[in-house]
Amino acid sequence: MKKLVVLALAAAASLAHAQAPAYPGSKPVTFVVPFAAGGPTDRVARDLAEAMRKVMGGQANFVIENVNGAGGTIGAAKVAKSAPDGYTLLIHHIGMAAAPVLYRKLSYKSLEDFEYLGMINEVPMTLIGKPQLPANTYRDFENYIRANAGKLNIAHAGLGSASHLCGLLWQSRLNASDAMVTIPFGGTAPAMNALVGGQVDVMCDQTTNTTAQIEAGRVKAFAVTTARPMSNHKLLKDYPTLQEMGMKGFELTIWHGMYAPKGTPAAIQAQLNEALKKALKDPEFIKKQEGLGAIIVNDKRLDPANHKAFVASEIAKLKPVVEAAGKFAD
Numbered sequence: 246m247k248k249l250v251v252l253a254l255a256a257a258a259s260l261a262h263a264q265a266p267a268y269p270g271s272k273p274v275t276f277v278v279p280f281a282a283g284g285p286t287d288r289v290a291r292d293l294a295e296a297m298r299k300v301m302g303g304q305a306n307f308v309i310e311n312v313n314g315a316g317g318t319i320g321a322a323k324v325a326k327s328a329p330d331g332y333t334l335l336i337h338h339i340g341m342a343a344a345p346v347l348y349r350k351l352s353y354k355s356l357e358d359f360e361y362l363g364m365i366n367e368v369p370m371t372l373i374g375k376p377q378l379p380a381n382t383y384r385d386f387e388n389y390i391r392a393n394a395g396k397l398n399i400a401h402a403g404l405g406s407a408s409h410l411c412g413l414l415w416q417s418r419l420n421a422s423d424a425m426v427t428i429p430f431g432g433t434a435p436a437m438n439a440l441v442g443g444q445v446d447v448m449c450d451q452t453t454n455t456t457a458q459i460e461a462g463r464v465k466a467f468a469v470t471t472a473r474p475m476s477n478h479k480l481l482k483d484y485p486t487l488q489e490m491g492m493k494g495f496e497l498t499i500w501h502g503m504y505a506p507k508g509t510p511a512a513i514q515a516q517l518n519e520a521l522k523k524a525l526k527d528p529e530f531i532k533k534q535e536g537l538g539a540i541i542v543n544d545k546r547l548d549p550a551n552h553k554a555f556v557a558s559e560i561a562k563l564k565p566v567v568e569a570a571g572k573f574a575d
């Protein structure tokens with residue numbers, strides 16, 4: 246009798262397993278990008294979606310949904326509140342650490358409300374200006390900023406965005422933190438259009454969005470935010486680091502990661518993490534991203550637990566720095 250019960254249970258279990266539709270099946274998987282289309286976060290998501298489609302055997306259909314506003318916190322909140330079924334994922338960046346420090350009231354918790362699926366890349370930033378700016382070196386640029394305190398503006402993608410954080414840190418090191426009026430956009434793609442058009446004066450943005458504009462002469466570049474010069478990059482090797490320009494210890498690179506709502510089934514998390522690992526080794530993905538100055542992370546940095554611990558350390562690192570700059574959002 247007992248054997249019969251065991252056999253029946255085994256059959257039921259295998260039937261249930263057989264009935265569970267394979268993930269993702271024909272239903273599209275949405276990458277929520279918390280900034281406007283065309284910006285650096287959007288760029289990472291689109292390049293990654295293409296690579297993930299390939300490694301998941303082409304049957305997986307990834308679609309991008311741009312949900313911008315409030316420095317990426319609106320898009321992140323949307324994913325935190327989405328069904329934990331593997332069909333709504335977040336592609337985000339250092340904002341996962343900056344927002345908890347900058348916003349007094351945030352509708353989600355970066356460490357508790359998401360399943361961490363892995364880190365993707367690191368992207369340096371460049372300090373750039375509108376083409377009409379009467380400066381060609383970083384020294385001229387800095388002197389011009391000081392001589393026109395209060396008259397110039399700096400664009401960013403909202404409080405807690407990478408461009409906002411870079412501008413904040415740079416201005417606080419300039420010891421002229423009120424030198425510029427800050428102008429928020431839904432992402433650094435619209436901000437870049439305003440800069441190229443001369444409607445705003447300065448921006449700090451990721452090389453994945455600025456390299457083409459610098460190369461085309463549509464904006465002026467003055468410095469990079471890496472600790473060491475980008476000597477391997479054909480274009481960016483010509484620009485000094487902010488450390489070389491006297492800002493001791495200044496270093497900022499923007500990391501990107503992939504996240505799911507808390508409670509997403511472990512099997513789906515593991516499947517997405519495996520696919521991510523393979524996608525980051527896709528030659529096409531690497532060529533696109535490295536061509537724009539991005540650095541693809543290795544498996545150790547990609548690892549979800551390591552990435553989550555890294556984000557926690559970034560929150561701890563940014564807290565005193567942002568408090569020193571004294572700019573918070575309600």
Ligand code: MLT
Nearest residue numbers: 284286406407408432433
């Ligand atoms: C940022 O500044 O956080 C991003 O560059 C915004 C974007 O991806 O548009």
